[in-house]
């Protein structure tokens with residue numbers, strides 16, 4: 001068999017039970033990587049691991065709630081113990097939900113930030129020694145919402161903007177170390193997250209029109225090549241970037 005880009009590499013993917021995380025895990029497996037798969041959804045995680053097994057790949061399912069800081073460290077430790085190294089960390093898991101700003105509870109605010117920012121940060125913190133040793137990479141999944149004022153998504157949009165700046169800040173702090181830290185910012189993706197969005201009663205739908213992608217939505221598989229480029233040697237010139245992949249939503 002010809003050699004593949006991620007042969008001999010170990011990749012952690014969060015959010016791997018569904019949508020973009022699942023597609024990312026499968027794409028890495030097809031490129032030769034061994035996978036540590038994390039998600040709160042243990043059943044979906046097992047399905048992803050099985051489909052990677054069916055492709056002849058190797059994947060370990062590690063059910064994890066990334067809003068739990070101790071669980072983040074335990075995930076990295078378990079991935080390293082089971083697979084022997086960590087070359088790439090992909091923070092794909094995310095929490096979402098439309099809400100009027102007047103109705104967001106402190107608990108809802110904290111949950112969004114715990115999953116979208118705090119979890120990724122503490123996963124990176126735990127994984128960095130391994131990633132530096134491996135001369136590896138971090139890829140965070142932000143959102144076009146990081147770059148637009150987004151009505152009824154103030155907590156989500158703020159969390160994704162925070163994730164973008166977290167990416168850049170860590171890229172600067174580790175500029176002298178052999179690790180690359182980047183993000184992507186997709187627009188709409190056809191996944192469970194947006195399949196049946198529940199919107200609060202009485203919202204002004206005019207304010208949501210701004211985000212309707214004129215070029216339609218992406219499939220998860222449309223974005224996986226970009227993630228693999230950032231994670232591997234083809235992305236060697238890219239550090240501290242957030243690459244927009246939103247079919248033009250943030251163009252104007």
Ligand SMILES: NC(=O)c1ccc[n+]([C@@H]2O[C@H](COP(=O)([O-])OP(=O)(O)OC[C@H]3O[C@@H](n4cnc5c(N)ncnc54)[C@H](O)[C@@H]3O)[C@@H](O)[C@H]2O)c1
Pocket residue numbers: 014015016017018019020021038039040041044064065066067091092093094095096115141142143144185186187188189190191192193194
């Ligand atoms: N779907 C979109 O339109 C869209 C657009 C821009 C960015 N994104 C981002 O893409 C990423 C992937 O989302 P998706 O569209 O594939 O949605 P998805 O709902 O299919 O997948 C999200 C996954 O994250 C997991 N997750 C949620 N909370 C978790 C937690 N506490 N611990 C571990 N796992 C948890 C879920 O169980 C789910 O499997 C997210 O970060 C999302 O914010 C999505």
